[in-house]
Amino acid sequence: MTQAAQILIVDDEASIRLTLGALLKRAGYEVTPAENGAEAVALLERQLFDLMLVDLKMPGMDGMQVVAAARKRQPDVAIIVLTGHGSLDTAVEGLHQGVFDYLLKTTEPSYVIERVKAGLAARSQRLRERTLLDVVGAAVQELRGTPAAGTNDTSGPNERAITVGALHLDTWRQEATLGGRTLALTPTEFRVLLCLAEHAGAMLSYAHLVRCAQGYETDEMEAGELIKPHIHHLRQKLEPDPSAPRYILNVRGKGYLLSPVGE
Numbered sequence: 678m679t680q681a682a683q684i685l686i687v688d689d690e691a692s693i694r695l696t697l698g699a700l701l702k703r704a705g706y707e708v709t710p711a712e713n714g715a716e717a718v719a720l721l722e723r724q725l726f727d728l729m730l731v732d733l734k735m736p737g738m739d740g741m742q743v744v745a746a747a748r749k750r751q752p753d754v755a756i757i758v759l760t761g762h763g764s765l766d767t768a769v770e771g772l773h774q775g776v777f778d779y780l781l782k783t784t785e786p787s788y789v790i791e792r793v794k795a796g797l798a799a800r801s802q803r804l805r806e807r808t809l810l811d812v813v814g815a816a817v818q819e820l821r822g823t824p825a826a827g828t829n830d831t832s833g834p835n836e837r838a839i840t841v842g843a844l845h846l847d848t849w850r851q852e853a854t855l856g857g858r859t860l861a862l863t864p865t866e867f868r869v870l871l872c873l874a875e876h877a878g879a880m881l882s883y884a885h886l887v888r889c890a891q892g893y894e895t896d897e898m899e900a901g902e903l904i905k906p907h908i909h910h911l912r913q914k915l916e917p918d919p920s921a922p923r924y925i926l927n928v929r930g931k932g933y934l935l936s937p938v939g940e
Contacts, residue, residue: 714738
């Protein structure tokens, strides 16, 4: 059974939150409401969402500020902005932030559902394309005899397997198993885990992980935001209790380390 998409509704008007929430729940989605920007950002810090509906005009933190915060924390979330009236300036800013669509608050319910479905479909297609590019890139590098992005340059050509406790990583197959159970990892998740496994027990900074797993340089602040969603997904797939991690540990404000992984 396919897991229901997770949708965040951000609006300071309770009636809008309730109406949209009921509409989307009837359509089969999981809905989380937030009554202001600060609450939305707090939710984005601890929960992953597939799509966000956000009011443009709110007291305090406005809609575009929430959009910018969401992009830093969850770059792949689809975003639909709700507005009482159109604005060229916000539309241009929205394009820069990758906003999927703008909807008037008076939009017919059936059209809201239609655009939500379209936004989720566009997000899924984007993720599939990225995964395909990662797989193709890794295959090309393997054919050339060079290590895939995220492997340690000090590893020799025969270093195809890394084991940390019950965790086993096959770098040729790009496959990870835990106690014999294959983990369903994306290519990027595999590379992040590989970086941590190559330095098991040592803290890797956010920038080091981004450079190791994704192949480009960035500052620590941006790197922390980029790597956080991948760590979240890895914990969901690796940890016995993702809410209380035992294996992928956070060194607050600095980075992550992989501790010995038990059976």
